[in-house]
Amino acid sequence: MIYKYIYGESIETGAVVEATRECKQEVSVMQFVRTEEGIRLSCCMEPDDVVYGLGEQVRGMNKRGFTYISDATDDPIHTECKHSLYGGHNFLILNRAQTEKVVENRPSFGLFVDTPGRVVFDVGETKYDQLTITTDGDCVVYVILGDSLKEIAKQFRQLIGPSYIAPKWAFGYQQSRWGYACEQDIREVADNYQRCGIPLDAIYLDIDYMENYKDFTVDSGRFPDFQRLVHDMKEQGIHLVPIIDAGVKIEKGYSVYEEGVQGNYFCKEEDGKDFVGAVWPGKVHFPDVLNSKAREWFGSKYEWLMEQGIDGFWNDMNEPAIFYSENHLKTVLEEILSMKDENMDLHAFFHMRDQVVGLSNHPKDYQSFYHDMDGRKVRHDKVHNLYGCYMTRAAAEAFDKIAPDRRILLFSRSSYIGMHRYGGIWTGDNSAWWGHLLLSIQQMPALNLCGILYTGSDIGGFGCDTTEDLMMRWMEFAIFTPLMRNHAAAGTRLQELYQFEDIESFRNIVRIRYGLLPYLYSEYMKAAFQGEMYFRPLSFDYPQDSHAFQVEDQLMVGESIMIAPVYTQNARGRYVYLPEEMLMVRMKSLEEKSCRIMEKGHHYLEIALNEVVFFVRKNHMLPLAILNDSVKSTADVETSQYEWIGYADEVAEYVFYQDDGISKDYPPSREWKKVMLTKERLEENINDGAGKL
């Protein structure tokens, strides 16, 4: 049951698609107070209550013990103390522990605070037993009651509409790096992967491909025949995926700039002048994607690249990141000048340093420009969290016109709930830290809860130098994430898989991903079509198991699998909790695998550096594609030959999904296929073989 509460005149975010009647009673599950700026909701939590959700944030799956702030921020240092990352994901579930001590009625509930501005979620940081949510403006609040975590989650997904579905090739392995600067760089990556026999479905074009970082341009010096390159790559099974940044370079004669100015499509200062920020291209204007005409215009610009054969994009810098604004920089420089002749004291020095460092993404800049929301002038900070979402919506709506029948790959750095209908996200500029491998494991179900299914982290880490062991462990997790992309920052150690020593193991791991594709793709589609979560904390599937609520480093993936990745340097294994008897599957390659039934409970398992381990639930199974040696991309994965892994008391069944990988519409009758296998048939694959315990 969903209860909707309207507080003031909230700006429509577009997050909710399901019409819901306003509830005129008081919110029953939380205390409500009107504040000067917005509202405050609060409630008490018992020690064993668990809070899930909030999407892209730091810390564990259970969000208790910290304050999270929805305030999209381009901050690449994702340490434990960061209150905001790139998104605004204002949905949480408070799971009430049903202990004997607690006698009163304490229903678990989902809570969506729909407001485009800043929201503060103090999830027991100030007081461990207190959940307090404070908005900076008017809002609509949805309270969802349901019998289980899964059901609450599903109701929320119905409220916000169906998740984006990527083309099938986007479920293949993908390579990116900030620094591929010319055609030759791209061809070398493709050739190296091919030489090593490692399948690859996409190579990304970071900001380097553009002419002076101008959106919707390709540098013709470094990419003399871009269309040909796109075509050649596609012949090799590789899609090129260019980046699109939010800021449009101010440059006379640059058509996107000229059109934007003429069409009045850019965000404006108070006095009506186009706002000037500086990002990669230097000085830019920001398209007013909250205006429907500007959105339509900006979206239409993607067509030029699609005409070159491009069928995937990533939208970046759309918090929007601002390195500095023209006005603010001027003020700071003048201040430094005025200090110059004084004998600068320590106070002045720190002030100067703070001023210079604080130039980027400065709150005052976000208060200094405006959107024209189809007639309503709104200061940016009031709708800040919508920008990335609407930039991505601009593209998605354009794709519907440009290529109405085809799925186009699209994901974004910044997002708001609702954007999950238009594209996915990647988890931004993480680092080559073991802690960030764990973080990305923990972020996945929180993002799924918010509808964002097509997602993954930069494998190996974006910032800092990665190491071979970190890359390998990260790959062993990432073979389960829909977006499986190796990406790194300029200046860091080269981390394409062929740069390491043990290429053979990397090849095996990527091939396991391709072998798992029929399962992963089917489970993605189930999650998307049925409004379910692809990644789930164990407690969602085992709500009666109090220990399942404790497990912060294992995930359910689809209906059949549980994973327990190794995320600690130098570890030769890890502890795993099985909430029921399961079949452990160990793979060093698609060919070298062993299966063994493991009893419910706690286990310490040795897991070699180059080993993929996962667990299949009882009476479940999964298809594993049989690959030949020459598989180069998803296109080569045979869709009729499978090996089945699973085990059952009597029979197990599995419904799997097949399509052409690209069409938007599909005839459901043909595409969902049910397979049933007997205990005996499945047992043929169970052995005690190479699997050490």
Add this chain to the structure above:
Amino acid sequence: MIYKYIYGESIETGAVVEATRECKQEVSVMQFVRTEEGIRLSCCMEPDDVVYGLGEQVRGMNKRGFTYISDATDDPIHTECKHSLYGGHNFLILNRAQTEKVVENRPSFGLFVDTPGRVVFDVGETKYDQLTITTDGDCVVYVILGDSLKEIAKQFRQLIGPSYIAPKWAFGYQQSRWGYACEQDIREVADNYQRCGIPLDAIYLDIDYMENYKDFTVDSGRFPDFQRLVHDMKEQGIHLVPIIDAGVKIEKGYSVYEEGVQGNYFCKEEDGKDFVGAVWPGKVHFPDVLNSKAREWFGSKYEWLMEQGIDGFWNDMNEPAIFYSENHLKTVLEEILSMKDENMDLHAFFHMRDQVVGLSNHPKDYQSFYHDMDGRKVRHDKVHNLYGCYMTRAAAEAFDKIAPDRRILLFSRSSYIGMHRYGGIWTGDNSAWWGHLLLSIQQMPALNLCGILYTGSDIGGFGCDTTEDLMMRWMEFAIFTPLMRNHAAAGTRLQELYQFEDIESFRNIVRIRYGLLPYLYSEYMKAAFQGEMYFRPLSFDYPQDSHAFQVEDQLMVGESIMIAPVYTQNARGRYVYLPEEMLMVRMKSLEEKSCRIMEKGHHYLEIALNEVVFFVRKNHMLPLAILNDSVKSTADVETSQYEWIGYADEVAEYVFYQDDGISKDYPPSREWKKVMLTKERLEENINDGAGKL
């Protein structure tokens, strides 16, 4: 067996005290190459080889998979990718796994690279199987062979001399905060602890106590009668511990400054002018602590505070940290001015930002001043890692004269091996991150390996806002660290224990520390007198147990105890590995405890937020002081009444140590006491009581 190799004319660091003859053969365990700057040592590692040591660095106990650089740095963001923290601890042990596969002779060895400049330890980062050590200058290398990890460690400790011993009160609980600005602040802290019945032995004075951050001054406005305050506090059992910074404020008429200039005691620029850096007091000169006269002079300055009753100090900012140098700041400001009239482009903007941020601790500054090492003019960067060590030596040598019979508390932020004879260290400006609780667990044995026994981390975290649960879990670990200090940065959440909700539990935890004191103090003394490690990775005690080498989050503490702290937010327990049968001791307070024998192997244990759990080895035991309710400090801990915890096949024995807590010399015959107890006597304390399993 210790082999000494001399490469070039290395500057004497003072680290080694045991005369060792030079070995003229080649280093047998590593390959050796002369480089332009210094030397390079390298060797191969097998997958299961483990590297311990390197003191104060990030990452795990097993240092494999990263590059560590000895280059003392004031960097408060201790993320996984930081190559340097505050110290230069160039000792490691490579433990060679004795696997069947490996047939050739591969002895484990210890390696000390004694050189005062920069050293790079690539411990399998570039290639996982390659250890490469590169120095920036001449050096002396010591290779230590021995039959076990413990024996190698012990030989090294003999080489570098006995560790510093703190007064007994410094093993009590201590409270610090950057921000206690006046007498009233101090008295309030003391009163609040007393009101809550939480024992406390020391309150720290951070930079706020001084007059304009001038060393060896006390602000008479905010501390009108300092001597009286010191005295009053001591009456309450509380010692005041002031900070001393490396930089001496440049201020006409300030006696320390005037004496330093007149005595030629400060570090000089190339042309002989006193070098000017800026730190907390603004512009400062740095005492040339590498010059014996200057060292003697600077040390003598501590006496004035000791005359006020002070008997403990912490030396800070002695990497030395430099916010900026006068010369460098001038250059950067001029550059910014020259940009001003240009239309600053992105490149110029980033350049400006990097220049401003890079002003602090800039390598060029460290190359721009000189030491007079008793006649030899040495550029600072060549001896950079010695500065903090020699500043602390200055104080320690002065104390020997000022108070020859008494132990004075002394620890430092920056250090080099050798400084362990003069004082301890704290692990610098960590953060209120759960990851830093784990980091501090992992740093302890690495520091002990380098002789640094008196050490601990800032409990609750220095930077960022702590939370009550983090503070409580951190306390549960910190009751085992010799230095047990709660410290936080200005501007962060108040984190004195009485600021939280569950004061009762904090009181119980601190009281458990005081109950454990007889054991912890005895074990510290054994480690100090016998050259052993107080904290050890499990593998040091269980070298035949291959899983023990995997355990990165448990520690042996002294001879009887193993600890397994909880370091994960919201966790209600953790996995624990017992390398042998042990007695699990659970305590919610000194009074509420239960014991239970646990079998060897892997366990999942529930550990409540307010519960201290540790494990006693078979045939070992420990004394637990019986405290009355009114214990306010270590002085009140009765040294004759104990409860004994342990278990044995027949009898267990324990040698424990007692002294007056303050004298430097002690008559050993009286102080070491052996106690033997039978199985039956010990079993009286073993019960299955409240301890849930």
